[in-house]
Amino acid sequence: MLFRSEHSKLESFDKLQNGYEAIVNGHTIKSKKLILATHYPYFIFPLEFPLKSHIEVSYLGAKKVSKILDFSAINIDKPTISMRYHKDGENLYEIIVYNSFMSSNVSDIKKNFDELKKREELDYIWSNNDIMTNDFMPFIGSIKPGLYLATGYNTWGMTNGILAGRMIANMVLGKRDEYEDLFSLKRIINLSKILRFPVDVSASIISYIKGGKSCSDRVKYTTIDGVNVAIYKDELGIEHTVLNRCPHMKCGICFNEVEKTWDCMCHGSRFDLDGKCIEGPANYDIIYKKEC
Secondary structure (H helix, E strand, O other): OOOOOOOOOEEEEEEEEEEEEEEEEEEEEEEEOEEOOOOOOOOOOOHHHHOOOEEEEEEEEEEEOOOOOOOOEEEEOOOOOEEEEEEOOOOEEEEEEEEEEHHOOOHHHHHHHHHHHHHHOOOOEEEEEEEEEEEOOOEEEEEEEEEEEEEOOOOHHHHHHHHHHHOOOOHOOOOOOOOOOOOOOOOOOOHHHHHHHHHHHHHHHHHHHHHOOOOOHHHOEEEEEEEEEEEOOOOOOEEEEEEEEOOOOOOOOEOOOOOOEOOOOOOOEEEOOOOOOOEEEOOOOEEEEOOO
16 A cells, blocks of 8 residues: 655554554554655654754755756855756746755854845745765665665755665565665764764754754743743734744754744754644644643
8 A cells, every 4th residue: 555645744653563553644554564755753763863963954045037057056165055947837946055054053044044035036935954964875774674764865855865766666675776785774884974973963962952042033932831932923913832842852942033933953843833843853733722
């Protein structure tokens, strides 16, 4: 059985005697094999993911153009600048990335967007989270028999996503893939991983410490009846109150004033203005419900 929907969320899964049982949007789905092709796994073990990676935040924009040029480009300096073209129906766009930061180093979200907008007139702007592994290679392979994971694409999602699709298809069919050991979730320690390990650990710690501190002067962090909350007052004076902890690993949240989202800088979870989860690894909302 193939189950796929853009609006479906995997809440949890368990191993059965002959396969897996997944809870998706409150429904139970049973299968012999389960593939997790995801942004960031919601579970911590057995991969100890926060110790093997960090989140990189990029700032992007798109503008309509009259024609598409046959090239894409990225620089080798800092700040990172890249561009490519995209056709969406009859509309043509130039897509620009300007600057990327480790999430632990993001201090002023609005300023980062302002720097992007200074470069060109843009029709759309947004931010994106990518998983950067400590050896700069994706995790593609088997966690245990019948359970597969594809993640950690290091900003090269289109290339690594195609690679993951081919590799996992071979594994599901019982075929040996030539890159299986290279991208294995259990690959051996190498020099790159050793050098990057302290960086990733410190990034997780810094993000946790910084979480819950204001990224906008329109946000107040306080407690209501002993519950830690964050309150954003919008342009109309309406207050939007949410719980000030990400359900994933209890990191604090930061308000993204430009996109009007609550962002977890530890592992990339995002919530809408009133706390509904719109991006994992968190599986639950941070909607504040006042006790009657």
